[in-house]
Amino acid sequence: MSTRRRLASAFLGFAVAATTASAALAQKQYDTGATDTEIKIGNIVPYSGPASAYGSVGKAMAAVFKKVNDEGGINGRKINFISYDDGYSPPKTVEQARKLVESDEVLLLVGTLGTAPNTAIQKYLNSKKVPQLFVATGATKWNEPKTFPWTMGWLPSYQSESRIYAKYLSKEKPGAKVAVLYQNDDMGKDYLKGLKDGFGADASRIVAEESYEVSEPTVDSHVVKIKSANPDVLLLYTTPKFGAQAIKKLGEMNWKPVTIVSNVSASTAAVMKPAGIENSQGVISAAYAKDVSDPQWASDAGIKAFDDLLAKYLPEMNRIDSSAMTGYNLATTMVEVLRRCGDNLTRENVMKQAQSLKQFAQGGLLPGVTLTTSATDYMPIEQLQLMQFKGERWQLFGEVISGEIAGN
Amino acid sequence: MSAAEEVVTEAPAVEAVPKRAMTLGYGTSLVVLAALILTPLFVKNFVIFQMTMLLIYGLAVLALNILTGGSGQFSLGQSAFYAIGAYTTAILMEHFNVNYALTLPVAGVICFGAGFLFGQPALRLSGIYLALATFALALAMPQLLKLGFLEHWTGGVQGLVVTKPDAPFGLPLSQDMWLYYFTLAVSIGIYIASVNLLRSRSGRALMSIRDNEIAASAMGVNVALYKTLAFGVSAGITGIAGGLGAIAVQFVAPDGYTITLAISLFVGMVVGGVGWLPGSIVGSAFIIFVPNIAEGISKGLSGAVFGVLLFLVIYLVPHGARQVALVAQQLTAKLKRN
Numbered sequence: 001m002s003t004r005r006r007l008a009s010a011f012l013g014f015a016v017a018a019t020t021a022s023a024a025l026a027q028k029q030y031d032t033g034a035t036d037t038e039i040k041i042g043n044i045v046p047y048s049g050p051a052s053a054y055g056s057v058g059k060a061m062a063a064v065f066k067k068v069n070d071e072g073g074i075n076g077r078k079i080n081f082i083s084y085d086d087g088y089s090p091p092k093t094v095e096q097a098r099k100l101v102e103s104d105e106v107l108l109l110v111g112t113l114g115t116a117p118n119t120a121i122q123k124y125l126n127s128k129k130v131p132q133l134f135v136a137t138g139a140t141k142w143n144e145p146k147t148f149p150w151t152m153g154w155l156p157s158y159q160s161e162s163r164i165y166a167k168y169l170s171k172e173k174p175g176a177k178v179a180v181l182y183q184n185d186d187m188g189k190d191y192l193k194g195l196k197d198g199f200g201a202d203a204s205r206i207v208a209e210e211s212y213e214v215s216e217p218t219v220d221s222h223v224v225k226i227k228s229a230n231p232d233v234l235l236l237y238t239t240p241k242f243g244a245q246a247i248k249k250l251g252e253m254n255w256k257p258v259t260i261v262s263n264v265s266a267s268t269a270a271v272m273k274p275a276g277i278e279n280s281q282g283v284i285s286a287a288y289a290k291d292v293s294d295p296q297w298a299s300d301a302g303i304k305a306f307d308d309l310l311a312k313y314l315p316e317m318n319r320i321d322s323s324a325m326t327g328y329n330l331a332t333t334m335v336e337v338l339r340r341c342g343d344n345l346t347r348e349n350v351m352k353q354a355q356s357l358k359q360f361a362q363g364g365l366l367p368g369v370t371l372t373t374s375a376t377d378y379m380p381i382e383q384l385q386l387m388q389f390k391g392e393r394w395q396l397f398g399e400v401i402s403g404e405i406a407g408n
Numbered sequence: 409m410s411a412a413e414e415v416v417t418e419a420p421a422v423e424a425v426p427k428r429a430m431t432l433g434y435g436t437s438l439v440v441l442a443a444l445i446l447t448p449l450f451v452k453n454f455v456i457f458q459m460t461m462l463l464i465y466g467l468a469v470l471a472l473n474i475l476t477g478g479s480g481q482f483s484l485g486q487s488a489f490y491a492i493g494a495y496t497t498a499i500l501m502e503h504f505n506v507n508y509a510l511t512l513p514v515a516g517v518i519c520f521g522a523g524f525l526f527g528q529p530a531l532r533l534s535g536i537y538l539a540l541a542t543f544a545l546a547l548a549m550p551q552l553l554k555l556g557f558l559e560h561w562t563g564g565v566q567g568l569v570v571t572k573p574d575a576p577f578g579l580p581l582s583q584d585m586w587l588y589y590f591t592l593a594v595s596i597g598i599y600i601a602s603v604n605l606l607r608s609r610s611g612r613a614l615m616s617i618r619d620n621e622i623a624a625s626a627m628g629v630n631v632a633l634y635k636t637l638a639f640g641v642s643a644g645i646t647g648i649a650g651g652l653g654a655i656a657v658q659f660v661a662p663d664g665y666t667i668t669l670a671i672s673l674f675v676g677m678v679v680g681g682v683g684w685l686p687g688s689i690v691g692s693a694f695i696i697f698v699p700n701i702a703e704g705i706s707k708g709l710s711g712a713v714f715g716v717l718l719f720l721v722i723y724l725v726p727h728g729a730r731q732v733a734l735v736a737q738q739l740t741a742k743l744k745r746n
Contacts, residue, residue: 047703048711049668055708085703085710090567090664091657095461095696102454116567120659123569185554186565215551 027343033107034345039338040080041065042100044112044121045136049087054113056317057136058083060327061111063313064335074338077345082106088113090120097121101130108133108350111154111330115139115186118151126150131350133337134330134380138264140190143379150347152354152378154330156288158187158262159194160382160403162237164286165260166198167401168386169233173258179208179231181222181246183238191237191262194403207231212242223249233258240265244275251279260284263384268293269320272389285394286384286401288369289329293320294393302363329364333371333380336360368400432686432733440686444592453584457656458696460588463595464653466692469676470602470685471645477683478606479638480618482535485526485542486673488549489519489643491665493650495553498568498660499561508573508655512594515651516644523643527636546670550662567661570654591652598645602685605641614638679721681730690729694721 033040045058065081068074082104084096093112100106108131112118115137125132126148134154135142138161142153169176180195182188188211196203208229210222219242226234234257236246243265250259259282265271266285290297297303306328310317317324338345340353357380359370371380383402387394432440444463448456472486493515500506500514526545530538553562562568575586605611613634616624625631654660672695679694680687702713725731 047707050666083707085707087668088663089666089668090659090661091461091653094657094659095458098454098457102452114663116565116661116663119567119569120657120661120664123658 029344029346029349031107031346031348032105034077037077038080039074039077039345040082040104040106041334042097042104042106042109043081043083044086044093044096044100044109044117045083046088046113046117047085049089051088051114054088054136054323055085056321056323057111057113057327057330059314059317060310060324061331061334063309063317064328064331066313067309068335074335075342079335079338086117088117090116093117093120094124097124101125101128106130107345108347110134110334111136111327113137115141118142122148122151129347131347131354133350133354134333136326136330138190139186140194143377145376145378150351152351152373152380154333154380155326156263156381156384156403157194157379158190158237159197160379161263161286161384162191162194163198163403164384164386164401165235166195167403168284168398170199170202173233176205176232176258177207177230178205178233178235179210179226179229179257180206180235180237181210181212181219181226182235183242184211184213187239187264188237195235198403212238214239219245220249222246223253227253227255231257233260236261236265238262238265240267240270244271247271247275247279247283251276256282258282258284263287266387266394267322268393277392280389283389284386285389286386287366287394287396288381288384289322289325289365291322291394292325300363302365305363325364329362332362332364333357333360366396366400441596445589448585448588453582456582456584456588460584460591460656461653462689462692462696463588463591464649464656465673465676465696466689467595467598467649467652468646468673469680469691469695470599470688471642471649472673472677473680473683473685473688474602474606474645475638475642476677477685478611478618479614479635481530481635481638482539483542483639483642484539484667484670484674485545485549486642486646487665487667487670488542488545489523489646490650490653490669490673491549491553491660491662492522493519493647494654494660494665495562495568495650496647497651497654498570501570501655502568503561509590512648512651515647519647519650520640520644522647524636524640526643527639530639531632531635543667543670546667550666553662553665563661565662567659567664570658570660572655572658587656591656594648594652598648599685602645606685610634610637675718679718679728681728681733684728684730684733686733687729 043058043061045055046052047055047058062081062083065079069078073079082100084100086093086096097109100109109125110133112132113136118135118137122132129150132151134152136155138155138158140157140159142151169178180192182192192209199205208226208231210226212219212222223246236243236259238246243261247259250256261271261283263286266287272280290300290303292303292306306325307319309328310319310324337350337353341349355373355375357371357373359372361370366385368385369381369383373380383400385396385400386398387396448459468486468490472483475481475483496515496518497508497511500511501508530541533541554564572583572587574583575581579586613624613629616627616629617631617634621631676691676695680691698717699710699714702717703710705713
């Protein structure tokens with residue numbers, strides 16, 4: 001090849017490269033935090049302090065993103081997952097969120113944990129128009145697209161779950177007298193509200209509402225008091241320790257109402273076993289995710305993928321830690337949303353894609369439980385399936401039920 | 409109690425010239441002040457926010473320093489006063505639409521009252537027993553804020569969201585920068601007032617109580633009054649810091665004011681140097697930035713790394729920043745002589 005021809009072909013090549021590059025540039029749109037090679041996303045989880053057990057959420061999320069990166073990333077871009085510790089202290093959450101947005105310059109925040117920490121940064125992130133996606137809390141307040149268009153929930157809310165119990169009771173036990181024992185905080189009150197809303201005009205069938213404080217050593221006296229109202233159904237909207245105490249007390253009193261415990265307290269290891277397996281027989285609860293310790297999922301593809309991930313990227317994690325499953329599921333949804341964004345990685349498009357999930361199924365969720373969102377529905381998971389404790393484990397029964405609540 | 413009290417009794421602050429030992433020289437003060445005024449012009453908003461928090465925690469550490477370094481009383485309950493101040497500001501701003509600047513004196517006065525009242529029973533206690541009583545106060549505070557009948561005002565577990573103020577008179581400053589200079593002005597005012605307090609007759613009375621209570625009362629110092637006053641002043645300043653903190657963070661919730669905060673402030677005071685007021689800001693920097701550094705070194709072991717760093721500081725410079733400053737002063741003096 002002569003020098004001239006070589007030059008000419010080089011020129012041609014350059015011209016072709018330039019046109020394709022500019023054509024590609026025209027399609028690609030980026031906001032802060034996204035480039036041709038990288039997507040920066042932020043996260044805040046308590047790795048230290050009193051709530052550090054939830055640190056598993058962040059660790060599992062990091063493992064998912066690492067795996068995605070090893071497999072080539074999302075549309076050719078690697079995920080740079082920056083996760084900070086706030087020790088569950090809201091002032092620290094604000095500092096870390098500002099660091100992520102203003103110093104690390106992330107595209108979005110995902111899976112930040114806790115109601116108070118998320119409330120502390122909600123206004124700031126919305127004023128900066130930074131997506132606050134899939135917050136890891138069960139409060140109902142994350143479904144307010146009009147006031148906070150950049151904040152989206154993920155977990156089924158306590159109210160949704162409670163509505164499902166109301167639906168079940170209205171159908172299966174019409175006319176039965178209902179009593180509630182709830183923890184006197186935002187969680188317990190959300191649960192109670194969901195139940196009343198679910199019963200609607202029928203709410204007068206609630207014959208006893210008994211609340212306890214987290215600081216009380218035991219709820220035994222409350223259970224005794226509830227029995228004096230002689231209800232047919234007892235709902236326990238408690239945290240695990242108190243759930244176990246209440247179920248045990250029922251056994252000791254030899255009183256067997258239809259007993260429902262919240263998903264929060266549905267742990268086999270932390271509630272049913274301490275309460276006594278024989279006392280726990282027949283207790284009802286609801287679930288949205290697969291229980292890793294349940295033998296019926298032993299050969300399930302979704303659980304196998306989860307186990308493989310832990311084995312390769314997070315061997316020190318205890319697989320039955322339900323927070324790890326939550327983190328895994330959250331990160332899976334995030335990956336899907338980013339994949340759908342394609343080359344348009346603007347914050348606006350991320351929100352648009354997050355709003356457009358239509359019955360999206362994930363391996364870690366129960367069959368039939370799917371994620372659905374819209375411009376007015378910022379609550380991806382609203383379905384749960386009822387389950388009953390039989391033998392030494394939970395058995396799912398009935399259809400997947402929806403506890404949908406309209407956004408505002 | 410011996411270790412901490414030793415620090416206090418050995419402190420140069422109690423020597424003949426408390427004036428110099430307690431503060432920085434004029435030259436150094438001006439340099440620090442200039443740095444505090446000019447730095448925000450060149451850094452990102454996030455760093456300005458961190459500097460605001462630095463000043464706020466600095467004020468809270470200063471308040472503890474007056475109590476412990478000045479009157480020799482211990483407190484692990486500063487987070488309670490900080491919380492009262494923060495909630496006072498938040499409630500006044502959000503429920504009564506009071507201007508943020510006006511909420512601070514109210515927070516200060518309420519906390520002064522709370523501290524003064526708490527100081528009454530605390531009079532009967534000393535040393536570790538007092539520390540324990542204040543510890544109880546710090547433990548109780550987050551739960552008190554969740555009480556049902558207060559929920560209408562405090563927002564219960566959910567807390568209260570606070571609106572951040574804009575710069576007044578249409579000044580071309582960002583919210584963060586305005587809040588920083590506002591906080592700086594308040595901090596300088598309180599710092600100067602504190603220095604003057606400790607240099608005054610009352611300050612000497614406080615220090616005499618710290619050094620020897622019996623001797624102090626023999627000289628006619630009203631021990632009970634001055635001890636409770638020290639508690640009140642300290643709580644009042646902490647309350648103002650809490651109010652500023654609520655405005656800067658834009659949110660108050662019981663989870664933000666746990667015992668961890670009280671212990672952090674205590675750590676800040678020891679690292680800064682007990683009884684040396686300028687050390688407050690060094691201590692504040694330590695409790696804000698060192699946990700971040702520790703997290704950078706190891707996420708899973710951030711607490712352990714923080715512990716090791718704290719241990720190193722206490723082991724190498726047991727008198728904190730004051731010791732470093734003294735060594736630096738001696739070195740410069742030596743250099744000048746040569």
